Amino acid sequence: MISKTVAHLEEAVAGIEDGATVLVGGFGLAGHPIALIDALLQQGASDLTIVSNNAGNGDTGLAALLKAGRVRKVICSFPRQVDSWVFDGLYRAGEIELEIVPQGNLAERIRAAGSGIGAFYTPTGVGTLIAEGKETRTIQGRDYILEYPLGADYALVSAWKADRWGNLVYRKTGRNFGPIMAAAARTTIVQVDEVVDLGTLDPETVVTPGIFVDRVVAIGERAWLQDGAFVGSESAS
Amino acid sequence: MISKTVAHLEEAVAGIEDGATVLVGGFGLAGHPIALIDALLQQGASDLTIVSNNAGNGDTGLAALLKAGRVRKVICSFPRQVDSWVFDGLYRAGEIELEIVPQGNLAERIRAAGSGIGAFYTPTGVGTLIAEGKETRTIQGRDYILEYPLGADYALVSAWKADRWGNLVYRKTGRNFGPIMAAAARTTIVQVDEVVDLGTLDPETVVTPGIFVDRVVAIGERAWLQDGAFVGSESAS
Amino acid sequence: MTGALDRRALAARIAHDITEGSIVNLGIGAPTLIADQLPAGLEIILHTENGMLGMGPAPEPGRIDPDLINAGKQPVTELVGASYFHHADSFGMMRGGHLDICVLGAFQVSEHGDLANWHTGAPDAIPAVGGAMDLAIGAKNVWVMTDLLTRDGQSKLVAECTYPLTGTRCVSRVYTDRAVFDIVPGGFAVTEMFGSTTLDELRSLTGLELA
Amino acid sequence: MTGALDRRALAARIAHDITEGSIVNLGIGAPTLIADQLPAGLEIILHTENGMLGMGPAPEPGRIDPDLINAGKQPVTELVGASYFHHADSFGMMRGGHLDICVLGAFQVSEHGDLANWHTGAPDAIPAVGGAMDLAIGAKNVWVMTDLLTRDGQSKLVAECTYPLTGTRCVSRVYTDRAVFDIVPGGFAVTEMFGSTTLDELRSLTGLELA
Numbered sequence: 065m066i067s068k069t070v071a072h073l074e075e076a077v078a079g080i081e082d083g084a085t086v087l088v089g090g091f092g093l094a095g096h097p098i099a100l101i102d103a104l105l106q107q108g109a110s111d112l113t114i115v116s117n118n119a120g121n122g123d124t125g126l127a128a129l130l131k132a133g134r135v136r137k138v139i140c141s142f143p144r145q146v147d148s149w150v151f152d153g154l155y156r157a158g159e160i161e162l163e164i165v166p167q168g169n170l171a172e173r174i175r176a177a178g179s180g181i182g183a184f185y186t187p188t189g190v191g192t193l194i195a196e197g198k199e200t201r202t203i204q205g206r207d208y209i210l211e212y213p214l215g216a217d218y219a220l221v222s223a224w225k226a227d228r229w230g231n232l233v234y235r236k237t238g239r240n241f242g243p244i245m246a247a248a249a250r251t252t253i254v255q256v257d258e259v260v261d262l263g264t265l266d267p268e269t270v271v272t273p274g275i276f277v278d279r280v281v282a283i284g285e286r287a288w289l290q291d292g293a294f295v296g297s298e299s300a301s
Numbered sequence: 302m303i304s305k306t307v308a309h310l311e312e313a314v315a316g317i318e319d320g321a322t323v324l325v326g327g328f329g330l331a332g333h334p335i336a337l338i339d340a341l342l343q344q345g346a347s348d349l350t351i352v353s354n355n356a357g358n359g360d361t362g363l364a365a366l367l368k369a370g371r372v373r374k375v376i377c378s379f380p381r382q383v384d385s386w387v388f389d390g391l392y393r394a395g396e397i398e399l400e401i402v403p404q405g406n407l408a409e410r411i412r413a414a415g416s417g418i419g420a421f422y423t424p425t426g427v428g429t430l431i432a433e434g435k436e437t438r439t440i441q442g443r444d445y446i447l448e449y450p451l452g453a454d455y456a457l458v459s460a461w462k463a464d465r466w467g468n469l470v471y472r473k474t475g476r477n478f479g480p481i482m483a484a485a486a487r488t489t490i491v492q493v494d495e496v497v498d499l500g501t502l503d504p505e506t507v508v509t510p511g512i513f514v515d516r517v518v519a520i521g522e523r524a525w526l527q528d529g530a531f532v533g534s535e536s537a538s
Numbered sequence: 539m540t541g542a543l544d545r546r547a548l549a550a551r552i553a554h555d556i557t558e559g560s561i562v563n564l565g566i567g568a569p570t571l572i573a574d575q576l577p578a579g580l581e582i583i584l585h586t587e588n589g590m591l592g593m594g595p596a597p598e599p600g601r602i603d604p605d606l607i608n609a610g611k612q613p614v615t616e617l618v619g620a621s622y623f624h625h626a627d628s629f630g631m632m633r634g635g636h637l638d639i640c641v642l643g644a645f646q647v648s649e650h651g652d653l654a655n656w657h658t659g660a661p662d663a664i665p666a667v668g669g670a671m672d673l674a675i676g677a678k679n680v681w682v683m684t685d686l687l688t689r690d691g692q693s694k695l696v697a698e699c700t701y702p703l704t705g706t707r708c709v710s711r712v713y714t715d716r717a718v719f720d721i722v723p724g725g726f727a728v729t730e731m732f733g734s735t736t737l738d739e740l741r742s743l744t745g746l747e748l749a
Numbered sequence: 750m751t752g753a754l755d756r757r758a759l760a761a762r763i764a765h766d767i768t769e770g771s772i773v774n775l776g777i778g779a780p781t782l783i784a785d786q787l788p789a790g791l792e793i794i795l796h797t798e799n800g801m802l803g804m805g806p807a808p809e810p811g812r813i814d815p816d817l818i819n820a821g822k823q824p825v826t827e828l829v830g831a832s833y834f835h836h837a838d839s840f841g842m843m844r845g846g847h848l849d850i851c852v853l854g855a856f857q858v859s860e861h862g863d864l865a866n867w868h869t870g871a872p873d874a875i876p877a878v879g880g881a882m883d884l885a886i887g888a889k890n891v892w893v894m895t896d897l898l899t900r901d902g903q904s905k906l907v908a909e910c911t912y913p914l915t916g917t918r919c920v921s922r923v924y925t926d927r928a929v930f931d932i933v934p935g936g937f938a939v940t941e942m943f944g945s946t947t948l949d950e951l952r953s954l955t956g957l958e959l960a
Contacts, residue, residue: 066770066792091588091625092611094604117625121611144666145611155664164665167587168629168672172418175626179841180887181409182438182445185419187675188633191706193657194671201419203449208419212440229794229803229830233505236622237588238605243624247845263829268470269506270832271624273802275772275794275847288603296601300613303559303581328799328836329822331815354836358822381877382822392875401876404798405840405883412837416630417676424886425844428917430868431882466583466592466619473833474799475816480835484634500618507621508835510591512561512583512636525814533812537824 068230068280069259073103076253076281080109080218083136087174087219087245088116088126092145093300095238097222098125099255099283104220110134115174115216117167117241119143119151130154137161139214141170166194169211171244177215178247178276186211219249223272226256227263230277231270235286239271246276253279257286305467305517306496310340313490313518317346317455320373324411324456324482325353325363329382330537332475334459335362336492336520341457347371352411352453354404354478356380356388367391374398376451378407403431406448408481414452415484415513423448456486460509463493464500467514468507472523476508483513490516494523541733542715550575552641552683552713556582560638563587563673566610569641569683583619585637587669589628592620609669629669632676640677642670644684644712646699649725649746651709653682654701667704674705686714686743693744695719695726716740724749752944753926761786762943763852763894763924767793771849774798774884777821780852780894794830796848798880800839803831820880840880843887851888853881855895855923857910860936860957862920864893865912878915885916897925897954904955906930906937927951935960 070076077100080086086104090096105128112135119138120127127150129135143151143162154160165173166188176184185208189195199210221242223232232254234242246252259282288297307313314337317323323341327333342365349372356375357364364387366372380388380399391397402410403425413421422445426432436447458479460469469491471479483489496519525534543551545568553575556562563585564570573595576582584593586608593608594615602613631637646654653674656667674680684694695712712719717740718730727749728737741748754762756779764786767773774796775781784806787793795804797819804819805826813824842848857865864885867878885891895905906923923930928951929941938960939948952959 066794092607094588094607094611142666142668144664152664156662162664164667166667166671167625167669168633168676171625171629172416172633175841176421178845179409179837180424180844180846182422182424182440182443184413184421186633187417187419188672190675191652192671192703194667203419206419227830231830231832234622236505236603236605236616237586237590237607239622239624240589241625244626247841247847265832266506267801267803267827267831267833268473269503273832273834273842274830275796275802275842286605288605294603296597297604298600298602300602300604300607300611303583329818331799331818331822379877379879381875389875393873399876401878403878403882404836404880405844405887408836408840409844412630415634415636416626417633417635423844425883427886428863429882429914431878464619468619468621471833473814473816473827474797474801474818476833476835477800478836481837484630484636502621504590504592504616504620504622510621510623510631511619512585512591512631523816525816531814533808534815535811535813537813537815537818537822 067228068277069228070279070281073099073281076100076279077103077107080104080107082109083111084109084218085113085115085216087216087249088114089221089240089242089245091117091237091240093121095222095240095242096125097220097255100220100253101125101129105129105132111136113137113139115139115214117141118145119148121145122147123150135160139163139165141165141167171241173211173214174244174248177213178244181213183210183212215248217250219245219252221246221252221254223254223256225265226254226259226280227261227265228259229262230274230280231265232272232277233265233269234271243272246272251278252276255281255283257284258282304465305514306465307516307518310336310518313337313516314340314344317341317344319346320348321346321455322350322352322453324453324486325351326458326477326479326482328354328474328477330358332459332477332479333362334457334492337457337490338362338366342366342369348373350374350376352376352451354378355382356385358382359384360387372397376400376402378402378404408478410448410451411481411485414450415481418450420447420449452485454487456482456489458483458489458491460491460493462502463491463496463517464498464502465496466499467511467517468502469509469514470502470506471508480509483509488515489513492518492520494521495519541735543732545571548683548713548715552681553577556639558582561585563637563640563677565640565642565673567643569643570610572641585631587628587632589623589625590620592617629672632672635676635678637677639679639681640673641681641683642673644682644694645701646694646696647682647709647712648696648699651707651721652699653704653709654699656704657702659701670704674708679710680708682709682712684712684714686716695744695746697746722749752946754943756782759894759924759926763892764788767850769793772796774848774851774888776851776853776884778854780854781821783852798839798843800834800836801831803828840883843883846887846889848888850890850892851884852892852894853884855893855905856912857905857907858893858920858923859907859910860932862918862932863910864915864920865910867915868913870912881915885919890921891919893920893923895923895925897927906955906957908957933960
């Protein structure tokens with residue numbers, strides 16, 4: 065019997081090595097795998113390269129990992145936010161490396177890694193600082209730059225529900241980078257509210273097929289839901 | 302009020318010009334937009350270039366369009382089948398052009414057209430006849446060939462249900478090329494069993510967002526369903 | 539600044555130019571004000587690049603859904619007819635030219651339509667581009683919403699941008715508090731002036747030949 | 750051909766090497782026979798490139814669903830745990846190296862692992878490649894299921910393919926009716942022989958140095 069379910073967060077993040085590259089899902093805190101990152105913080109891996117849209121919000125999740133000094137480099141589109149004080153401090157102190165990738169190129173590079181594309185020509189960033197040092201080409205009268213896949217050793221993804229084959233569904237804009245990151249890592253680790261019985265997820269509506277998922281851990285229902293129904297929250301985080 | 306619904310098949314295919322390039326969905330007959338093709342046959346456009354996985358099955362759908370002499374060229378992955386006698390005859394008589402594209406490159410070229418990618422490096426076809434005349438490159442020790450987007454003037458797609466914004470859901474392996482073709486044409490025309498009220502389709506499970514759809518026509522429920530439930534069929538077509 | 543439009547009025551002015559059925563991305567910052575000014579009763583579909591079409595207004599108090607945010611990471615709602623998709627698909631929509639309009643803020647816009655809105659170029663600034671470069675090259679119509687002048691009186695409309703670019707030759711129209719400018723082969727063309735603003739005044743403020 | 754396996758027995762032999770949890774694509778033609786030989790009680794997930802994981806066997810009479818077919822366009826069923834996706838995603842799975850095993854038919858396999866299975870090269874043949882090239886380069890393990898000899902007695906195992914290639918250096922193992930061959934740096938290595946087959950006999954039939 066296939067079962068990708070693991071019982072504890074500790075087991076979910078076991079084996080992540082010092083120096084690993086880790087894709088971290090989420091756009092802001094929506095879809096951000098906070099429980100997995102907390103577990104990674106406990107686990108102790110350091111010298112990490114993190115690929116994520118942002119570089120941490122507030123003091124939780126990725127921000128906490130950065131604060132603990134575990135991250136050597138961040139590859140992201142948008143580190144500077146109203147609540148990115150942890151990253152800002154490290155960056156200004158010269159204690160962390162930063163590679164900025166426009167958000168669409170970031171998403172497409174991750175998709176390319178998951179789908180075996182060797183490189184692709186994108187119009188995004190042409191004529192900007194982002195294009196410096198990159199190969200450019202004019203195709204059918206339009207200018208493009210060449211971008212390469214961005215895969216990783218691990219992906220940490222937050223979804224809504226899973227089954228034991230690792231099929232996943234997400235919730236609203238929490239989907240964001242989850243599906244493409246799940247496909248782009250050697251080992252994909254997913255936190256979900258609940259692992260449901262095989263056959264519960266409608267095959268037509270599975271967003272991430274289990275082929276892309278290695279480990280699933282259930283962490284209990286998110287605070288703004290009750291038995292799967294939305295009950296609301298007072299704040300966004 | 303936005304409404305992409307048109308009342309008749311005739312209206313759905315209006316304006317398709319002689320010489321147009323048309324993406325035609327379906328893998329075999331699953332997801333093949335037979336009603337739209339029949340309407341196109343009535344409409345009369347000729348000298349068409351058709352992009353589709355196959356080159357017609359039996360005597361219906363694309364095969365009927367070919368038989369009527371409306372198609373100048375077919376771009377596909379797999380023309381030769383047990384029931385592709387119409388294409389076979391035309392090809393052997395030198396009356397139709399053929400461009401063979403491996404199925405995954407075909408899908409990815411269509412996706413590239415819809416998503417603004419200028420070109421991409423694919424490992425599929427390296428070292429084969431398919432690679433002849435194409436640019437090749439070694440990236441991280443692996444060989445690739447460069448492939449270009451394959452968009453079109455029109456896409457003819459068969460989905461299951463739509464709403465008036467053009468949001469679509471498909472049914473089982475009938476999904477196949479529909480979502481990527483819908484995104485890759487200037488004008489996307491869709492046949493569905495039924496146009497449902499806006500809000501009926503769950504936003505989490507819409508497969509093709511309406512942004513990609515221009516015209517929708519309802520043709521009634523497929524023969525093997527009854528009120529949306531599967532009742533079965535004696536044969537595959 | 540006699541007759542200059544305030545931000546809400548400018549947002550309403552832009553909203554006036556958005557026709558029914560348009561698919562629109564309102565970026566982050568000031569352009570998001572446009573959402574509340576869209577004509578009631580018209581169906582205009584808002585795209586947010588973090589994976590949604592059919593975005594609705596901010597939720598009622600206590601009804602915030604942390605899984606449902608916009609590109610500015612503010613809580614939003616879902617309209618009837620909405621759909622969700624992942625980031626590669628969302629940016630494919632932009633890059634593939636499927637959005638009708640996006641409205642962005644700007645540090646500078648050049649008379650060629652070059653846009654600078656992501657980086658001041660200051661050596662101690664932390665760069666952050668987000669989806670701006672993708673929006674700039676992606677939408678069929680890229681509009682800018684901005685004050686004509688910076689806080690210290692410099693024109694944001696320039697002959698050539700001095701800040702790092704977001705995209706080249708991508709902006710087609712600039713809505714400012716003083717006037718609306720179309721970008722045409724010769725440079726900026728004034729199509730509308732607000733309040734008592736005159737063409738001479740705009741020429742003086744921008745230092746540009748304006749048509 | 751004493752001791753040669755028939756197709757069903759060969760399919761069973763291949764099925765024996767597929768471990769629980771594997772994600773497998775069985776191509777079209779003879780390899781599809783493997784599906785019925787998979788060990789009962791083990792969960793092995795079948796991929797069909799027209800957009801499905803968790804493919805089940807042929808339906809009961811009268812229960813054919815024309816929307817549910819495999820890559821050979823035959824009616825199939827859906828197992829509990831299945832999922833559907835579009836063609837770009839399906840071929841991304843292959844090309845991205847996510848399939849554990851695919852089993853393909855062959856016209857020829859070279860001792861470098863080159864595969865020819867799509868085109869005889871005959872001038873009047875209608876070429877049709879389908880998904881074969883994508884499968885050949887995509888799966889982690891590409892196995893071939895074939896008779897050792899063509900109908901007119903030519904070896905399908907060759908030093909160099911003479912038919913147009915499907916993929917280069919992609920096949921890792923060849924299951925034939927007479928023996929199983931692994932492709933190793935020096936060429937074909939016989940790992941198992943069926944019935945009374947001997948290594949000398951295989952060398953004679955193929956004309957190859959076999960390890």
